[in-house]
Amino acid sequence: MANTETALKEALASIEGATGAALVDYTSGMALGTLGGSKSFDLNVAAAGNTDVVRAKLRTMEHLGLKGEIEDILITLSDAYHLIRLITGRGGNGLFLYLVLDSKRANLAMARHQLKKIEADLEV
Amino acid sequence: MTVVDTPPPRLPVRQTQTPAEPGVSPAAGPGVSPMLHRLAAERATGVLLREHGTLYLSDGQVTHAESAETPGLDVLLATGGALDAESWREAIARAGARRQVGRFLVDSGRVAEGALELCHVAALFDAAYFVLGPSGAPARFRYGAAHWLGPVRPVPVAALERESLRRRELLHRIWPAPATDTAPLIRADRAAEPPVPSRQEAVLDQVNGVRTAADISLALGRPAFHTLVDLRRLAAAGIVTTAAPQSLRAPQAPGAAGPAAADAAPEPPPPHHDPVSALLTQPSADPDVALLRRLRDALEAL
Numbered sequence: 001m002a003n004t005e006t007a008l009k010e011a012l013a014s015i016e017g018a019t020g021a022a023l024v025d026y027t028s029g030m031a032l033g034t035l036g037g038s039k040s041f042d043l044n045v046a047a048a049g050n051t052d053v054v055r056a057k058l059r060t061m062e063h064l065g066l067k068g069e070i071e072d073i074l075i076t077l078s079d080a081y082h083l084i085r086l087i088t089g090r091g092g093n094g095l096f097l098y099l100v101l102d103s104k105r106a107n108l109a110m111a112r113h114q115l116k117k118i119e120a121d122l123e124v
Numbered sequence: 125m126t127v128v129d130t131p132p133p134r135l136p137v138r139q140t141q142t143p144a145e146p147g148v149s150p151a152a153g154p155g156v157s158p159m160l161h162r163l164a165a166e167r168a169t170g171v172l173l174r175e176h177g178t179l180y181l182s183d184g185q186v187t188h189a190e191s192a193e194t195p196g197l198d199v200l201l202a203t204g205g206a207l208d209a210e211s212w213r214e215a216i217a218r219a220g221a222r223r224q225v226g227r228f229l230v231d232s233g234r235v236a237e238g239a240l241e242l243c244h245v246a247a248l249f250d251a252a253y254f255v256l257g258p259s260g261a262p263a264r265f266r267y268g269a270a271h272w273l274g275p276v277r278p279v280p281v282a283a284l285e286r287e288s289l290r291r292r293e294l295l296h297r298i299w300p301a302p303a304t305d306t307a308p309l310i311r312a313d314r315a316a317e318p319p320v321p322s323r324q325e326a327v328l329d330q331v332n333g334v335r336t337a338a339d340i341s342l343a344l345g346r347p348a349f350h351t352l353v354d355l356r357r358l359a360a361a362g363i364v365t366t367a368a369p370q371s372l373r374a375p376q377a378p379g380a381a382g383p384a385a386a387d388a389a390p391e392p393p394p395p396h397h398d399p400v401s402a403l404l405t406q407p408s409a410d411p412d413v414a415l416l417r418r419l420r421d422a423l424e425a426l
Contacts, residue, residue: 003237003277004245025246027323027350029294030287032245048290058321065319093204094323094350095242122238 007122008035011099015114017106019080022098023122026051032095041100050084050098072112079103085115087122156256156285159263164281171269177255180271185278188271189251193338194348197273200243203345207235220272227274244276249287250347256288291349298353299360300421305352307366308334317363327354333367360418 004023011021012035020036022043029048037043057070075082081101087093097119101111160172160179167184177191190196201207211234219228226244229235295302309331311317320328330340337355341348358364 003241007238023242027353028249028291028347030249030290032242055321062319062321 004033004122005035007118008033010121011097011115011118012036014118015099015101015106015111017102017104018099018111019102020046020100022047024048024051024096024098025094026054026096027094036100043098043100046082046100047098050082050096054084054086054096072115074108074112077103081106081108081111083111083115085112085119087119156288157263159265160256160281160285163265168265168267169270170265170267171271172255172263172265174255174263175259175261176257177251179252179255180269181281182270182275182278185280186248186252186284187275187278188273189248189255191251191254191348193254193341194247194251195342195345197244197247199342199345200247200347201235201239204239204243206239206243216272219274222274223270223272224274225272226276241277244273245279246347248279249284250349252284253288253291253349256285295352295356299356301359303366304355304359304364305337308336309340309355309364310367312362312365318361320358320361320363324354324358327351328358328363331364362415 008021008023012018018036020034020038020041020043022034022037023032024030024047025032029051031044031047034043034047037046053073053075054070057073061068061070069088070086072086073084075084080103081099083099083101085097085099087095087097097115099111099115101108157172157174163170163172163181164184169182169184170180172179172181176193177189179186180188195203198207198209198212201212202209207229211229215225215229215232215234219225226240230237230240295305310333311328311331326344327340330343335343337351338348340355341351344351355364
């Protein structure tokens, strides 16, 4: 059991290579909490912008008639990974966790696994 | 074809020019509410009563917000399956007098802290969007009042204002006509509807010619602003439009007025719309017109 702040802190502390994390409502584009980031990387802007990514994928799946749910979305940059994990639990419908990883330090499989665990902690 | 203006979002200034009570200066500065600014600066505790709802402040930070136009925290918790109505009532009965309902819910294991916090912050920003919206009535502040929920996660006034303004701009960017925010809604043309995501589908299923955005939010147990966003997207896609305006009074039978007609103040006859022709002249009822408007808006934005 965790609140937003501790969940984000845990994400940054326990996931190797994580440089920023945010919990985002993808209908309004509001970041319910952010941690990390920098002057050159505004997590609030990233949060609002990535709602369009999630929405576009959901819409495409609707057009294709796919019934599955999105678990996570990975965006690979030349020097970073951006990981989006949709939250499905109680009270969390319509939210996603957004994680920025330094690709030189991060272990992607491990990061996905830990993010899943943090989501579970947040919503139990 | 009707030419439609696309007005920018209304500025959040109060219309009245006369201060309604001593010490309240109307529209004194920039921002959403000058009074709220002042209260934040003096780290006030109490409740701010505005036309569309209330904001509870503690030490200059916003702890709770309520508006008649948005579902409350209990509704959001129930929708997510986090808490049933019975447990909510019990918590209020046992901890309401101490103003510790939030704490009680978590400590007694009824609600996970994360779920309470997320639903609370969602309800707070949702209600605050409407509370801080344009208002024609003066605001009042009652010092010392505190909400029975107790503190969950206070929000700085500046963050609340910034988010409310961002939300206003977001709605305008999606679809600049605000009519779907408040009017009864109808589906434009079922035959030509493209598939929509399931969250919008749920909103669409509630559209019946009578319900407004606020009704739909309550029926679905979702934040009202989210419904406004979904409806503007549906309006932009030409799927939803406002219902034809209906005259407020039933038309009188001819001859029934008699001598009473002489007493009635002279007024122009209400514009009569039969639903079909009104639908045809509604600009967004026609998907092609909606598309042209989007094209024009996009070109103007270049």
